[in-house]
Amino acid sequence: MDYFMELFLGGLTRGSIYALIALGYTMVYGIIELINFAHGEIYMIGAFTALITISVLTMLGLNKIAILLIAAVAAIIYSSAYGYTAEKVAYKPLRSAPRLSPLISAIGVSLFLQNYVLLAQTSDFLPFPNLIPQFKFLKAYGGIVQSSEIVIYVTTAIVLVILTFLIKFTKLGKAMRATAQDRDMAMLVGVNVDRVISFTFVVGSATAALGGVLIASHIGQINFYIGFIAGIKAFVAAVLGGIGSMPGAVLGSLVLGWTESFFTGYISSDYEDVFAFLFLVLILIFRPSGILGRTDTDKV
Amino acid sequence: MKKGMRMFLLTAIIGLFAVFTLAGSGLAAGTIKIGVAGPHSGDLASYGLPTVNAAKLVAKDINAKGGVLGKKVELIVEDDVCKPEVATNTATKLVGDHVAAVLGHICSGATKAALGIYKEAHIVVMSPSATNPALTQSGDYPNFFRTIASDDAQAKLEVEFALNKLKVKKIAVLHDKGDYGKGLAEYARSFLKKDKRAQVVLFEGITPGAVDYSAIVQKIKRKGAEAVIFGGYHPEASKIVTQMRKKGMKTYFISDDGVKDDTFIKVAKQFAEGVYATGPKDVSKNPMTVKARAEHKKVYGSDPGAFFENAYAAMLALCNAIQKAGSTKYDAMVKALRTDYVDTPLGKIRFDKRGDATGVGFAIYQVQHGKYVELK
Structure with missing residues (x-):
């Protein structure tokens, strides 16, 4: 039972990180039906920004938690700026082009950002300091769950609550839902669609950056390539849960995290990815639009 | 010229x-x-x-x-x-x-x-x-x-070290599914099977570049492995070692010259202490x-x-x-x-019966105070 619990919590950690990235995928898809392949890179840039900020702040000798918070804020701002710029430069001009064009453009942005960090920083793995303090009450459970994991769960939950509130109860959220439903109609009734889309990119990038900072301080290392695999997995999770749906993205991420964790734990890690994708195929056979995906027909 | x-x-x-x-x-x-x-x-x-x-x-x-x-x-x-x-x-x-x-x-x-x-x-x-x-x-x-030294020399050295010096009975053999790591792990497994003094409790490939390895680390713990022999490179090794140590596991970690790299110590920091790795003998x-x-x-x-x-x-x-x-x-x-x-x-x-030069090739190194030190 202990073992089950350990695998469950390990899967929850992975799932939470996937969720923070998958939210960005699903929000962007929901609004402009673009699969933003550069999203994993935004996560990576968030982690790098945090690392640089931390290095600077540590030299100033600040308190650990203060450093972590400032670094997280810096990562969010910087990544959001990248997400905003990527949208303006690479996707907006292609908004009326065939759907494949912005997709290719997104792959281009992804490669560009990866190589940019590779050249501007380094190809080596860099150590990421562990700034999350060890909680005293967790000492007895140290073998099962670490405090960095608790922080990941709590942060993910908070982000979810905030996002749900934002979309359900604010004016901007209403505008987002309207744009998602019908962009032209939303424009006709006076919604500033461009601003809504930019805002979506900013929010998605911010959650991804947060994920980057959290996982980097949990694992303790980063390099320019971490965004690729995490991005692909989060994309799978978003599709699994039903792309375009926010609760779906979270559910899909958790299901994917648990699948990987339990298959590794009870069967074999040799086929970890194979099982994960097999599961995806099975779910898509029975529910083509994902677990919580909208079943109504495509509006295009 | x-x-x-x-x-x-x-x-x-x-x-x-x-x-x-x-x-x-x-x-x-x-x-x-x-x-x-x-x-x-x-x-x-x-x-x-x-x-x-x-x-x-x-x-x-x-x-x-x-x-x-x-x-x-x-x-x-x-x-x-x-x-x-x-x-x-x-x-x-x-x-x-x-x-x-x-x-x-x-x-x-x-x-x-x-x-x-x-x-x-x-x-x-x-x-x-x-x-x-x-x-x-x-x-x-x-x-x-x-x-x-032949291709399997590192695996042989790792296995002999685990059996003779560390005297462990249960060993987990992991690899990164790559040519180099998997080949090494397979040699290690076959040496362990021939020797019979220790049991291979786990033989598995991990996915390089995965977000974390907590599931496999839990599995190592559950199988009661006293030592891990890992075939692969330092990015995965440092993640596994870090997670093992954070979970309070004292399991020995033995790896190859893909891990005998200073980046490994730089990234795993205090968790790298005590890790063993084989590497070419320094003859310079x-x-x-x-x-x-x-x-x-x-x-x-x-x-x-x-x-x-x-x-x-x-x-x-x-x-x-x-x-x-x-x-x-x-x-x-x-x-x-x-x-x-x-x-x-x-x-x-000189040469042994099979034709391999004795004393040529690899040595065991251990991370001590943030540096790889050759063990004699």
């Missing part, structure tokens, strides 16, 4: 002429002929040419001191371009030239193809670079020796190595290339064996190679 090249070519041509004239006129009786075979042209020439240079330097040195058994050492250099089908021709030609021994071949495939021909002719062959384990372990080629401070490299620089104007020290050692071992055997007879030479220690740039070496 250009002038040097021309001089080199000129010497080479004159050298070739000299060889032909000697062979043609039957004056060869006064020399001891040693064949040097390997790729000397084509895209793999950079692996073969350093061996030729090493052989030339050793021969010059020995000849200046009066030669072997009072005769001059003469080199017969043959190109096999690293291709098995060419290597058989090379071998036939060297056998026809009545060489006493062969230094080469360089590539494992070419070596294997040529070995049968030498075996029938009772000629000792010593490779500075062929690492395929089967060449010595199959027992098919008693005439074959080498001065480089050996006075013979220093001398051989300096001489190479003087004669050829550049730093030596791949396998230079191994080839230098092999050439010394061959000449020493002929000297000790008192003749170029096959049985006497083999006996001398197996019993007599010889000083080389790789240290004091």
